[in-house]
Amino acid sequence: MERILGTLSRNQSLIYKVFLFIASTFLIIYLFPKGGQFKYNFQKGKPWQYENLYAPFGFTIKKDAETLAAEEQKIRANTVPFFNVKKGLVNEVKINFERLLNETYIDSLYDISVSEIKQTGIKLVDNIYEKGVTDQIYPYNDEQLIYLKNDNTITEATFQQLLQVEKLDEVIGQPFANAKTDRNEVLLKKILNRVVQSNVTFDKDLTETTIASQIETINPNRGIIEKGGRIIAKGEVVEGDTYQILDSLRAEYQSQVWSKSNYLWLIVGYSLLVMLVLLMLFLFLKQYRPEIYNNSTKITFIFFNILLMVLLTTIVVKLDAKYVYVVPLCILPLILKAFFDARLGLFVHVLTILLLGFIVPNSFEYIFLQIIAGIVTILTASELYKRANLFISVGQITLVYIVGYFAFILIHEGNIENVAIENFGYFVLCGLATLFAHPLIYFYEKLFGLVSDVSLLELSDTNSKLLKELSDKAPGTFHHSLNVANLAEAAAQEIGANSMLVRVGALYHDIGKMANPTYFTENQVNNVNTHSELDPIESASIIVGHVIKGIEIARKNKLPDRIIDFIRTHHGTSLVYYFYKLELETQGEAAMEDFRYPGPMPFSKETAILMMSDSVEAASKSLKNPTSTKIDSFVEKIINGQMEQGQFLNSNITFKEIELIKKVLKKKLNNIYHLRVEYPE
Incomplete structure (x- = not known):
């Protein structure tokens, strides 16, 4: 029993993913239409691209909407009031x-x-x-x-x-x-x-009741096609009666009452397709986004959004399929890009559209328009914390919808006489609904504990309560944090990392020093070193403790976990080397565990950048008469030392990216110290 519980405990993340996979598959299938899918795609006015089509079973030819409307109008005109x-x-x-x-x-x-x-x-x-x-x-x-x-x-x-x-x-x-x-x-x-x-x-009620009863007697059929009868030949243009017969056959496929055995096979088919789509998502996350794959909250967030879009589209299609384009599907890539990245946003968007293709009418037209709109969303929506950017992006998305839909009308009708202007209004409504992305981002942040660029912008405000407190209690640390933020932001931009996230992490990474500000050299103003009266182990304990204190302060002030990660990892598992050497000199021996930071080591490019920037900025203060050569050598020495200690093994950062970061740090420090070329006397 204990062995089983232990196995379950070790594999709880995998078990949860399997549960999420099965539950999502079940819910999506439940929302799917319970009828057969017509296996041919055809468009009015276009040639039939398949082999000769013969009726697979006998069925009735449905009257078109115009004919039914005319008959209904005739009944209204002839009804005795x-x-x-x-x-x-x-x-x-x-x-x-x-x-x-x-x-x-x-x-x-x-x-x-x-x-x-x-x-x-x-x-x-x-x-x-x-x-x-x-x-x-x-x-x-x-x-x-x-x-x-x-x-x-x-x-x-x-x-x-x-x-x-x-x-x-x-x-x-x-x-x-x-x-x-x-x-x-x-x-x-x-x-x-x-x-x-x-x-x-x-008597309006009695008259309308009479009209309704007569309308119910209208025969929706205008003929019968016998089983085996030829419907259309290959290359024949789909128009007139032929189009109506094909439309009737498609409706029969989708609406006929299936037998128990057929229905079972239908569910099996849907299940395989839905599971295939969701499996592709899991494989993508595992291969290219392991940090998301290993985070149950983030996976739940992604699946929740997929299910939400499927649910909204299903509801709209059941109410009236003509409003299907009012559903703001482009919110999905917008939200995912805001919390994760553009590539994941587009991938999930495409998979969701493939699922919706089973629900909406004219699935090819729908899939084409939505994929194009999703690509435009990913390409245009950037820096959503700037309000104007979202409006500009939504305008471009709406324009792409309108142009694409107009093109399909031209293809289907061959003219612009039958263009329904109100259909373009649906795309405008879709654009307005997409603006709901901003409040939705805020809601998701609170519900799932995620962090978007909008929240990062708010946290980067140096007039916020916590940073003001840091400025008051530890002004030297605050100034150091600003310098580190500038260095780290520039380095992140150079290698394509999240520069806003790095900047915010740098601003808060040393908030733990507020507990004992005078024990850190940047806050000592009288050249009095408070560590001179302490044992090296005690001093090291205080220095190391600022990480733990920082985590406590961050949690108390409800900082997001992504920011707390920077506090935890900005020293990795390195040694407080100065006091370790001092202990060796005074006592003759020293236990490394007493002088080591608790870690963990950086586990992302952003946290690795902060570790490098923090170490380099702090060490630069000890340089006497800094020159370009000295700065280059000490940057190389510090970062190479961190690499030798294996501090970046978990951070998914390449040697090339580290070299680019070194280059940026050297350049920035040279600018800080206003170094110039020495002219000959």
Whole structure:
């Protein structure tokens, strides 16, 4: 049991990678469409590039979208609209009419009796409400057939049989057309205009329900292709009915209900392809980025971003595939370049696009555009801590999308008449969404503990709380750190290392000296050496202790681990040689372990550069009457000594790069000491 637990403990990193590999494969397959993939790529207006195609099974020919839309429009145009008739309103109008008539009728003013006027008015009300009254304007002609729904009874009528309220006076005036006086007509018009109300309203819900039920009956098919029938010959142009038949066959492949055995083979096929893609990522990391491969957090971060892009694209495609280009896929290489490097960013971007090719329609067009956009992203997005750079890069990415998409439209359509301007708007939205990279970088830094150039820029501010404290407590150390930062940054730029990371690491590498600043010569102002009263072992312990103290201070101030690495490694496993020699001289013997820094040795180019720059800058202060020759020789001596001790064995740095670093350090120190060529007297 103990042996098994020990084996698991030793291989926990490998076990985690296997788990991540399997879990990612499962999640991606779960998001994939559950249908067959059509094995032919074709474009409208282009020749068929494959052998003669015969129907592998019988299938129906689907109507195109335009035909279905036309049929739907025809149904809407021919559907009879429904109108609701308000129950009991006619009786209410009659009662109100009689009441107002009794209140306004005066015998002396009219030449007929109130009963005659009442009788005429009641007939007019019946005539007015024969079909119904409406006060709304509807887009129907007079001959339009309509249904009048009164409770559970539905009657037919034409639209012109409904009385418009504005035509009420014409109906009231008809009984009095031959009358000698218009007093009676005026009275009736006055009363009826007050009491007559609309009793017919358009029933939108019932009408739309009827339209929907009729649309459902539309047959989406327009024919049948029998199994074995020839669909298209090699070299034949894909257009017209042939294109629609091929599109129907592709839809049948992708949407048909698979049997249990077929579905199992489908999953096996997807699994092999997805695992192949993810395996390529692992092999790339192991071969070319071992520091990332051995870091579980960084691998998790990369896989998380791949899964996030697959998830977003799947959701958008399921909602509406035409919005697929709104997904800001170029955020992926932007983020990976910000945290790692351009080569890894582009590699992961391409692998992600290969996975998305199974999800999106027009996969060739999609893959082409996204790869080009990813390349542009990698080439243009640099120094993201400068806000303008991201905007410029996003503008270029958007332009490439638009130009590429326009080119595909020309290829597919052969003209610009059918260009849909709104499609270009999707690329603008994609560009705007890509600007979300900045807040996303900040979120990832907090979630995964990573460091980007944006954070490095903030940490490089010498007015930050920690560096101000270093300046106040140990001004000599602060000045030394600035000098080292300048040297290291120049050396990193020369060999193509991360100069911003090296600079920040140099600024913070000696913060541990704040605990005992006067024990370090750069902070001693009165030529009083506090080590003169201490044993060499005690002095060495204090000197070595500034590394441990620095790590404690860094963690307390929540500095990123990548910066703490510089504090841990800037002396490697070297000896505090001065006190070691002093102990040998005074005691006759000395244990090297008591005078050695705890390490580890530098394990990256950046940490190796800091070790060289720190040692050279500190030693340069002991030079008396420095000359160019002296500087060259002591730089060679210090760095060669570190190489002989094996301090750079783990840092993946070449002899050529070390020689370039020496050259930069020599040049910079010559500039610092303002050395000139000695002129003859």
